[in-house]
Amino acid sequence: MSTIATSAERLTRSTPPLGGFNLTFLAIEFRRRLRNRRTLAFTVVMPVALFLLVGLPLKDTPLTSQSIADGGLSVAAYILISMAVYGAMVASTSAGGAVAVERATGWSRQLRLTPLNPVAYIATKVVSSLVLGLLAVVATFAAGLIAGVQMPVQVWILSGLVAWLGSLVFTALGLFIGYLVPTENVMQFLGPILAVLALFGGLFTPLDQFPQVIQDIARWTPVYGLGEIARAPLTGADFDMLAVVNIVVWLAIFALGAALAFRRDTKRV
């Protein structure tokens, strides 16, 4: 009992650095994501499986007029990148959406009894979503590498980076929805929405196989820009500036939505 602080000692205490952001918190947060089988199924297993089922059989189908024997690219590479984007966006959305569960169970209220700054809390969610997104990209690319997909080194790196960092758009979406709806399982209804968005973003089938009307609409949906830019290093095609605008605008919309919903949430307590 002699170790108990005196009241005078207590009054000299400081608040934690970085608002309470720390590696222990982050490690436990990430461990929780990994323990969730559903999260793993959708972020790692599904993109890898889709690649193996859909992409791998097309390994010898050339993407361009240049034959694979002449060093041309295969359709499998195109699908591989799409799946990496898909895995990363699902991972980020679910990591951001975790705030919904924590609000529903009252954990976020419990955290208000600690020095943790709400911004540090969100930062932890963002970092954990980045780690989970990276895991999804690495797992998908590893499957592609092992399966023998050929891409120039800079394509692996650039496409991987775009798929990974671009997923921040969906971290923001997850946080936005997470602060908007108090529910135990936010991914249950976000999952199908993400699948539709991925379809419109050309992740499952190239967009030019859709009717023109669908193509015109798809350009304005949130996955379109990300898909275009992620595949650009591979196809070598210049991507539309519209793709960049698409990413920036959707990131702004989701981040602003998340910020407003967050403020409403902390005000209400």
Next chain:
Amino acid sequence: MPSVDGLNRRMTISQSAPQAATAAVHAVGLTKRYGRVTAVGGIDLTVQPGEVVAFLGPNGAGKTTTIDMLLGLAKPDAGSVQVYGQSPRSAIAHGLVSAVMQTGGLLEDITVRETVQLTASLFPNSRPADEVLKRAGILDIGDRNVKKCSGGQKQRLRFAMALLSDPGLLILDEPTTGMDVEGRRDFWNAIREDAKSGRTVIFATHYLEEADAYADRIILVRRGRIVADGTAAAIKNLASGRTIRASLPNADEAALRAIVGVNSVEVRQDSVLVRAGDSDAVARYLLTQTSAKDVEITSHNLEDAFLALTSDDAAADSADSADDTAELSEPIRSNA
């Protein structure tokens, strides 16, 4: 023996009472409304370091709302509250106050120890995880998943988390709800052991026995107001008194209050209701110096007093009188 201990404590405390700035809790006119319902209607409260205070009242009395305001979890509509001279949020951020809340608030997908480690990581200086687990009596289930813990174990986990920052003030909101008799006793023994180190404790309860057994000071709340405030002994005195009821138009309230041993006076249109330790003195006054008729004297036990002070019947009873809580509006101060 707790009351003797409590009495000593209060005596030393009252000597240093003027230093309101260092009070563990200093609240003035705390008010919270939800729509048209007033959950807390003007609570004044000062708790000195080292006190163990029970917030006693029925469900819906405003205990939780008051605690939420002390912790900065709810914003008062009027009034102010300071914890160790700071805002509640600042006091929490500096690890000066922690709380065990009623329900929820735990992650189900991590272990007991991980929960404590996570919480510990948020404080710049915290006690070791195993130390607080031991003090809360759950060291043996450290590796258990929170999901698999019983209600009592979860409550002990919340207690362990609250101990991490070694706070000067510990607030517990109905901490033993849902526990069996044994679990409740064990939990309170742990709290009591902890309070020996001089920690200030405020706990809300609707169990009279809990307040009596573990608190130095009991604050009775009803319908968002403090209706009595004193040591357990003082509340018992109140309870051991009798109620004198008489038909008497235009009773002289001041004269009645002046009688030695009178705790409270409620003047209604044609009658008067007096609570007093010495019912004879009141009866003598009423019968000899007023035109009172139908004098009725009833005695109460502790339970009756508690019910009378806190039940909704009491409110309905006096609803027609001008001041809803006239009879109770004068808090009984133990050291008055």
